[in-house]
Amino acid sequence: MTRENEIHLDAGLVFFGKMSASISHDIKNCLAIINENAGLLEDLCVGASQGIPLKPDHLQAVSAKIKKQVRRANNITTHMNHFAHSIDKPTQYVDLVGSIDLMCALGERSAALQNVTLQAQLPDHAVKVFTAPYLLNHIVWLCLEMALRAIGDSHTLLLTIDETKEVALIVFKPVKILPDAKGRLFHRQVEADTLLKELGASVTAGATGEELILTIPYHISP
Amino acid sequence: MAEKILLVDDEEDFLEVMAERMRARGFDVTTSSTASEALEMIEKESYDAVILDFMMPGMDGFETLKSIKERRPESQIILLTGFATIEKGVEAMKLGATDFVEKPADLEKLTEKIKAAKTKKMLIVEKQTEQNIKKLIQRFGF
Numbered sequence: 001m002t003r004e005n006e007i008h009l010d011a012g013l014v015f016f017g018k019m020s021a022s023i024s025h026d027i028k029n030c031l032a033i034i035n036e037n038a039g040l041l042e043d044l045c046v047g048a049s050q051g052i053p054l055k056p057d058h059l060q061a062v063s064a065k066i067k068k069q070v071r072r073a074n075n076i077t078t079h080m081n082h083f084a085h086s087i088d089k090p091t092q093y094v095d096l097v098g099s100i101d102l103m104c105a106l107g108e109r110s111a112a113l114q115n116v117t118l119q120a121q122l123p124d125h126a127v128k129v130f131t132a133p134y135l136l137n138h139i140v141w142l143c144l145e146m147a148l149r150a151i152g153d154s155h156t157l158l159l160t161i162d163e164t165k166e167v168a169l170i171v172f173k174p175v176k177i178l179p180d181a182k183g184r185l186f187h188r189q190v191e192a193d194t195l196l197k198e199l200g201a202s203v204t205a206g207a208t209g210e211e212l213i214l215t216i217p218y219h220i221s222p
Numbered sequence: 223m224a225e226k227i228l229l230v231d232d233e234e235d236f237l238e239v240m241a242e243r244m245r246a247r248g249f250d251v252t253t254s255s256t257a258s259e260a261l262e263m264i265e266k267e268s269y270d271a272v273i274l275d276f277m278m279p280g281m282d283g284f285e286t287l288k289s290i291k292e293r294r295p296e297s298q299i300i301l302l303t304g305f306a307t308i309e310k311g312v313e314a315m316k317l318g319a320t321d322f323v324e325k326p327a328d329l330e331k332l333t334e335k336i337k338a339a340k341t342k343k344m345l346i347v348e349k350q351t352e353q354n355i356k357k358l359i360q361r362f363g364f
Contacts, residue, residue: 028304035326036239
């Protein structure tokens with residue numbers, strides 16, 4: 001196994017672990033709220049057995065809160081399922097819109113911890129690319145991490161997709177990139193370089209120095 | 223006298239239901255959904271225990287813990303976390319956390335921990351008062 005392959009495999013596993021940890025943390029939060037509401041129902045039952053009347057409105061409110069958390073946990077597990085299946089095939093046709101939506105959903109928590117909201121303004125049509133889905137998710141994640149580190153004072157990170165004849169562009173803004181950071185944009189540059197090479201992709205700073213642009217070919221090289 | 227609790231978590235639904243259940247158990251509960259607001263409250267008020275979510279937007283658990291201890295060294299802080307690792311637990315204890323509880327928490331166990339925290343705080347405050355009195359006696363030669 002070459003050094004490059006080793007980096008690729010290790011980094012891929014670390015990325016999977018990081019996503020799994022974040023997702024399980026979100027699910028735990030949902031379970032904690034469901035658990036407390038179930039506990040509240042028990043408390044109300046104990047009260048009722050001691051003659052404190054049950055209030056239907058209160059019970060309905062508790063039920064609504066449980067349902068809300070079940071919906072939330074269901075969304076999280078759906079995202080987790082999509083993410084986990086992105087590793088099924090080394091290459092396949094992927095809708096970039098769906099990929100960006102998925103990575104925004106998975107990145108929501110990391111962003112929120114920095115008081116940042118992710119906002120995806122995406123085309124209303126599919127943007128199909130033939131690529132390596134898992135590697136694509138990984139490089140989008142590294143771009144998201146990098147963008148969150150370099151967002152400056154803004155509390156919203158905007159993600160858009162532009163299409164040209166030759167390539168699709170995923171744009172992250174505002175991202176303040178220092179002029180001397182060229183070639184060393186990422187925290188884990190070797191990992192990013194390996195992914196970019198495999199995907200035939202590139203990352204550049206926009207003309208204004210306030211955007212990060214991930215360029216993805218419509219068809220990965222065989 | 224009811225234990226005075228500050229409950230800090232960015233999950234509003236969690237705060238609401240926990241506060242309701244704890245109030246039903248006779249605790250005097252105040253809630254806050256941000257670390258910065260909680261710090262302001264701790265500066266103004268003294269609480270028997272602070273139940274603090276470990277992962278809050280804007281300020282991580284360790285940072286918040288340190289800031290609380292700087293403001294009120296006698297504070298008894300029980301950290302709530304999605305996943306408790308031994309390393310994190312040890313680090314939190316070194317920074318002065320009273321306890322470390324994993325979510326979903328068992329409210330009865332948490333209640334015991336709060337009562338223990340209040341006792342510990344009372345002992346610290348008593349000791350501080352005793353030391354202050356000793357200093358006064360030495361100073362004025364009573």
